Amino acid sequence: MNYSYEAAGGSLLFRISGDLTMFNVSRLVEGITRAWGENSARQVVLYGDDVSLIDSAAFGMLIKAHAGLLEDGGRICFIGLRPHILSALQQLHLDETLRVYDSLAEASEDSLPLRPLNGGRGQRAIEL
Numbered sequence: 001m002n003y004s005y006e007a008a009g010g011s012l013l014f015r016i017s018g019d020l021t022m023f024n025v026s027r028l029v030e031g032i033t034r035a036w037g038e039n040s041a042r043q044v045v046l047y048g049d050d051v052s053l054i055d056s057a058a059f060g061m062l063i064k065a066h067a068g069l070l071e072d073g074g075r076i077c078f079i080g081l082r083p084h085i086l087s088a089l090q091q092l093h094l095d096e097t098l099r100v101y102d103s104l105a106e107a108s109e110d111s112l113p114l115r116p117l118n119g120g121r122g123q124r125a126i127e128l
Contacts, residue, residue, distance in 0.1 A: 001019060
């Protein structure tokens with residue numbers, strides 16, 4: 001797995017290639033955490049068109065990173081997932097947490113900060 005990122009218009013854009021697995025996802029999460037701390041952004045966008053596999057451990061680590069960003073008014077979302085990865089995300093019912101968009105414009109329009117409700121599992125509130 002390789003990645004690069006850039007800050008643009010309130011988003012951190014991560015371009016990922018290769019397999020995202022339990023053996024390398026921590027490197028991506030560390031990069032997300034570092035970039036989040038260094039930049040003023042509302043969301044982390046993961047471009048998934050060059051990702052061939054995301055295993056369940058990697059999904060779990062991304063969910064944990066997403067939860068951390070929620071507390072800071074941010075989130076993680078995807079653009080351009082391959083059909084088999086999107087299907088896995090949907091089967092695991094993670095597509096409402098790690099949302100998937102067709103374009104950066106669509107993701108940016110839907111980038112209201114979300115935060116957990118009193119640690120309520122599966123619940124969230126929109127801050128206005």
